[in-house]
Amino acid sequence: MAEDTLFAEVLDQANRSDPYPIYARLRANPVSRQRDGSFVVSTHAAIRSLIFDPRLSSEDLPPSHRPRTGNPLKDWLLNPIKDRIATAHRPLIFRDPPDHDTLRGFVMREFSVPRVRALHEPVGREVDRLIDACLGRDQVCLVEDLSYPLPVAVICDLLGVPETDEPQFQAWATQLATALEPDARHDEASRHKTVAAFDAISAYMRNLIRQKRRNPGADMISGLAASGPQGKPVMSDFDLISTAILLLVAGHETTVNLITNGMLTLLRHPEELERLRADPERAPRVIEEVLRYEPPVHFRTRKALGTITVAGQTIPKGAPVILLFASGNRDPARFADPDRFDPDREDNQHFGFGGGLHYCVGAPLARIEAEIALVALCRRLVRPRLMADPPPYRTGASLRGPERLGIHIDGIV
Amino acid sequence: MTPPDQAGIVVVGASLAGLRGAEALRRHGYDGRLTIVGDEAYLPYDRPPLSKHVLAGELTADATTLPQSPSLRAEWRLGQAAVALDRAARNLHLADGAVLPYDKLLIATGAQARPWPAGSGGTLSGVFTLRGRDDAARLRVALERRPRRVLIVGGGLIGCEAASCCRDLGVPVTLVDPNATPLARSLGTLIGGVIVECLRAAGVDFRPGTQVLGLEGDAEGRVTRARLRDGSTIEADLVIAALGATRATAWLAGAGLLADSSGLTCDGACRALASDGSADSAVYAAGDVARWPIPLYGGRLVSVEHWGNAVEQAAHAARNMLAAAHDQRPYDHLPAFWSSQFGINIKAVGLSEGADSLAVVHGSRASRRFLAVYGRQGRSIAAVSFDQARWLPAYADAIAAGCPFPPILDATDQIRIETLAPGFPPPRRSDEAHHG
Structure with missing residues (x-):
C-alpha cells in the first residue's frame, strides 16, 4: 500500500x-x-x-x-461581516500568539487550582447518582449512562450554563467538534452546518453572557465576563463568546472519550480492572496510561x-x-x-493532552473526572463484561471514541 | 556483598553534581563501594531556591534537600572537607585526617562565593555572601530584622534575585554594578536594560558604572556604610557581596593537576588533566568545578556554573568512569540557565560570549516579554527569553545545529526582526579586581 x-x-x-x-x-x-x-x-x-x-x-x-x-441584503452585506468576525475571533485552539496567550491567560485564571480541586466532591456525587440510576439493570451503556452526562453536568456547572438548557445545544456541540476532523472540514455541507450551529450557540451565549453581567455568579462565564481594572470588559464580546463555546464543546466531546476508552481498556485487561478495584490509589497511573494508550484526541x-x-x-x-x-x-x-x-x-x-502552548487547559479537570468515574465503575459494577468488542465508534478520527459501550453486569453495589 | 577492603569509587562534593553522578553510577550498573564526601554537614541540597524562595521566606533552608534515588546505597562522609589528593597512591585526604583510598574519583567540589575582601570591610558583621544553605538561612534571619537598607554589590543572577526578593519584602535596596546594566556579562547591556527598568519599577536604587571601594562599620564592628568610586557613600546595615564564584580547587594544590580558581581542566571525556597535559584515567570531574573543551563552541575551555550542566556532566562522567579506555565518549552540552526575578521568568541557552549581534525574534523588550537570539559572525550562538520560554527549545535546537543568525523566520508571532548590538562590556583584564 x-x-x-x-x-x-x-x-x-x-x-x-x-x-x-x-x-x-x-x-x-x-x-x-x-x-x-x-x-x-x-x-x-x-x-x-x-x-x-x-x-x-x-x-x-x-x-x-x-x-x-x-436574502440579497444578507448575502451581500451581513454575512460577509459575520464571516469576518467569526474568522477573526476563532476560539483559542485555532489562534496563535500573541492573541492566543492573552485569551488563554483569561481562561487559566478562571480554571484556578482551588476551583478545580473543589470539584472532587460534586464529581463524586454526580458519578454515584448516575450509577445509582442504573440500579436493577443487567446491562448499561456506559456512554449514555455515565461518560456523556458526567462531563456535561460538570462543565455546565463550571461555566454557569443551566443544565436544563443542555439538550438544545447537544447537537450544536457535536457539530462544532467536527472542526477538528479533516473530512468534515473539507465537506461544504458540513461546514455550512457548522456555521449554522455556531450562529445558534453564539446567540445563546450572547444572551447568557448578558444575564451573567447583570447577575454575576461564582461561575467561569461570570468571571470571564467581569470588568477589568478600568471598568472595561477584559475580553471582547466576540472572544468571550467563542471562548465560552470552546469550553462548552470541549467539555462535551473529549472527556466522554477518556472515560469510555478507559473503561473499554480496563474491560479488555480484566486483571488491571481488578487491581484498580482493589487499590483505588492506582487511579492516576491508570488514567495516565489510558491517555497514552487510548487518548481521547x-x-x-x-x-x-x-x-x-x-x-x-x-x-x-x-x-x-x-x-x-x-x-x-x-x-x-x-x-x-x-x-x-x-x-x-x-x-x-x-x-494525551497534546503538548506545547496548546496543551489542554482542562487537563486537571479531565483527570479528576476520569479517576473518580473509573474507580467508582470498578468498585460498583458487579462482574462487568463487554457486550461487543470492538464497540461501534463515533465518526471522528481525531476525537475518537466509542459511540456506545454496552456492558453486561450482574448488579450494582 | 561489597568486600570491605575494596576502595571503590569516591565522589568528592555532596551537592547536585556529586549526587547525580553517584546515582548515575548505580544506574549504569556499578555495584561496588560508593563513598560521597562533602564539606558541609548536610545531605545534597538544591541551590536555586536559596536566592529565591528561601530569602522570600516561602521555604526554609532545610527544605531544599534533594530527593535521592533509593538504590544509591552510598557511604556518606559529611562535614569533612577533602584537603589533599595523592594521585600516585590513589588516596584522598580528609580534614579529620582520614585517608580514603579510591579506584576511581569523581571531583564535584563546585565553587565558592567570592568573599568581600577582609581588608576592605569583609570582616564586619552584616556582610554576607549567598551560596550555601547556611548563607541563605543567615541572610533570611537578617532580613527578618528589617534592615534599614540592603546594599547588594554585583548585578549578576544572585545579586538581581536577591534585590528582587528584598523589594518583595519591602526592604530598601541599593544595587551597585560596575557595568551600565546588571547581567551585562551574560546577557549584554541591551537586554540588561530591561532589568534596569524592572529595578527602577521595583524601587531599587541602582548605581551603574561604579564600584564599592570599601565598607565601614561602627564601634561594634557592624557595617554601616559603603564608599563608592564615584565619591558617593551609601548608608546600609546589610551588605550582600554577589561577586560571583571561584572554583573550589584550593585543596588540589600539590595534586599535580591543571587546577586553579577558574577550574580543574579536563579533557572532552571529563577526565582530569595532569600538569603535563595527560589525562588521569582514575580522576574525573563534573559540575561547576570542571573546566572542559565544549564541542559546540569550537572546543573552547569553559566551566558552566548552571544546574543543568551539573546534572548532565555528572551523569556523563559517571558513564565514562565505568567504560573502557577505548570507549570514553566526549561530553557535549548546550549550556542553559534560568532565573526568576521581578516577577519575570528568565531562561537562556547557549554561550553568548563574543556575540556581535542580537535580534528580538518574539515579543518586545518594551513589554518585557520576548525571546532574543545572539549571533556571532552570522551564526546563532545563544538565546534568552523573558516570560516567553515556550519557543526556546526550537531555538536551542537551532543553536545546537549551528544555524545561521537569526535562525528561525516565519514564526507565528514575529512581526519584524531588527538586528541590534548586544552591548557586551569589554573583556575583563586579568589584573582587574572584581570589586573592593
Whole structure:
C-alpha cells in the first residue's frame, strides 16, 4: 500500500476501532507526505520537536463561509461581516500568539487550582447518582449512562450554563467538534452546518453572557465576563463568546472519550480492572496510561508558516501538518513495549493532552473526572463484561471514541 | 556483598553534581563501594531556591534537600572537607585526617562565593555572601530584622534575585554594578536594560558604572556604610557581596593537576588533566568545578556554573568512569540557565560570549516579554527569553545545529526582526579586581 494514502486510511471509518497498525506503518517515515500535500508527523521525537516550533501555526481552520440565504441584503452585506468576525475571533485552539496567550491567560485564571480541586466532591456525587440510576439493570451503556452526562453536568456547572438548557445545544456541540476532523472540514455541507450551529450557540451565549453581567455568579462565564481594572470588559464580546463555546464543546466531546476508552481498556485487561478495584490509589497511573494508550484526541492539524526541516524531512511553507499524537504515544523509540497497556510504566510522557502552548487547559479537570468515574465503575459494577468488542465508534478520527459501550453486569453495589 | 577492603569509587562534593553522578553510577550498573564526601554537614541540597524562595521566606533552608534515588546505597562522609589528593597512591585526604583510598574519583567540589575582601570591610558583621544553605538561612534571619537598607554589590543572577526578593519584602535596596546594566556579562547591556527598568519599577536604587571601594562599620564592628568610586557613600546595615564564584580547587594544590580558581581542566571525556597535559584515567570531574573543551563552541575551555550542566556532566562522567579506555565518549552540552526575578521568568541557552549581534525574534523588550537570539559572525550562538520560554527549545535546537543568525523566520508571532548590538562590556583584564 502506498505510503502517501496512509492518512486517508486513518480517516476511513472502517479503521476506527484499531488505527494503531496504520500508525506503526506511518512511523516508518517520521514525517510522511500525503498525496494531498499534507505532512503527517507520527514519531514522538518529531512531534515533540514540532510542538515547540514557532513556525507551526494553529490558524489552519478554513475561513468561515456562510451559505447563501436567498436574502440579497444578507448575502451581500451581513454575512460577509459575520464571516469576518467569526474568522477573526476563532476560539483559542485555532489562534496563535500573541492573541492566543492573552485569551488563554483569561481562561487559566478562571480554571484556578482551588476551583478545580473543589470539584472532587460534586464529581463524586454526580458519578454515584448516575450509577445509582442504573440500579436493577443487567446491562448499561456506559456512554449514555455515565461518560456523556458526567462531563456535561460538570462543565455546565463550571461555566454557569443551566443544565436544563443542555439538550438544545447537544447537537450544536457535536457539530462544532467536527472542526477538528479533516473530512468534515473539507465537506461544504458540513461546514455550512457548522456555521449554522455556531450562529445558534453564539446567540445563546450572547444572551447568557448578558444575564451573567447583570447577575454575576461564582461561575467561569461570570468571571470571564467581569470588568477589568478600568471598568472595561477584559475580553471582547466576540472572544468571550467563542471562548465560552470552546469550553462548552470541549467539555462535551473529549472527556466522554477518556472515560469510555478507559473503561473499554480496563474491560479488555480484566486483571488491571481488578487491581484498580482493589487499590483505588492506582487511579492516576491508570488514567495516565489510558491517555497514552487510548487518548481521547488522536491528532491536531497545523500549518507551516515557513520551511521546516524535521527528522530529515522538509516541510514546505504553507503545507498542512498533522501532529499524530496517538501515534507518538505508541512510538517504540520512546516507550518500551508501546502496545502493552501498563499502568506501572515509568516516565510516561504521553501526548494525551497534546503538548506545547496548546496543551489542554482542562487537563486537571479531565483527570479528576476520569479517576473518580473509573474507580467508582470498578468498585460498583458487579462482574462487568463487554457486550461487543470492538464497540461501534463515533465518526471522528481525531476525537475518537466509542459511540456506545454496552456492558453486561450482574448488579450494582 | 561489597568486600570491605575494596576502595571503590569516591565522589568528592555532596551537592547536585556529586549526587547525580553517584546515582548515575548505580544506574549504569556499578555495584561496588560508593563513598560521597562533602564539606558541609548536610545531605545534597538544591541551590536555586536559596536566592529565591528561601530569602522570600516561602521555604526554609532545610527544605531544599534533594530527593535521592533509593538504590544509591552510598557511604556518606559529611562535614569533612577533602584537603589533599595523592594521585600516585590513589588516596584522598580528609580534614579529620582520614585517608580514603579510591579506584576511581569523581571531583564535584563546585565553587565558592567570592568573599568581600577582609581588608576592605569583609570582616564586619552584616556582610554576607549567598551560596550555601547556611548563607541563605543567615541572610533570611537578617532580613527578618528589617534592615534599614540592603546594599547588594554585583548585578549578576544572585545579586538581581536577591534585590528582587528584598523589594518583595519591602526592604530598601541599593544595587551597585560596575557595568551600565546588571547581567551585562551574560546577557549584554541591551537586554540588561530591561532589568534596569524592572529595578527602577521595583524601587531599587541602582548605581551603574561604579564600584564599592570599601565598607565601614561602627564601634561594634557592624557595617554601616559603603564608599563608592564615584565619591558617593551609601548608608546600609546589610551588605550582600554577589561577586560571583571561584572554583573550589584550593585543596588540589600539590595534586599535580591543571587546577586553579577558574577550574580543574579536563579533557572532552571529563577526565582530569595532569600538569603535563595527560589525562588521569582514575580522576574525573563534573559540575561547576570542571573546566572542559565544549564541542559546540569550537572546543573552547569553559566551566558552566548552571544546574543543568551539573546534572548532565555528572551523569556523563559517571558513564565514562565505568567504560573502557577505548570507549570514553566526549561530553557535549548546550549550556542553559534560568532565573526568576521581578516577577519575570528568565531562561537562556547557549554561550553568548563574543556575540556581535542580537535580534528580538518574539515579543518586545518594551513589554518585557520576548525571546532574543545572539549571533556571532552570522551564526546563532545563544538565546534568552523573558516570560516567553515556550519557543526556546526550537531555538536551542537551532543553536545546537549551528544555524545561521537569526535562525528561525516565519514564526507565528514575529512581526519584524531588527538586528541590534548586544552591548557586551569589554573583556575583563586579568589584573582587574572584581570589586573592593
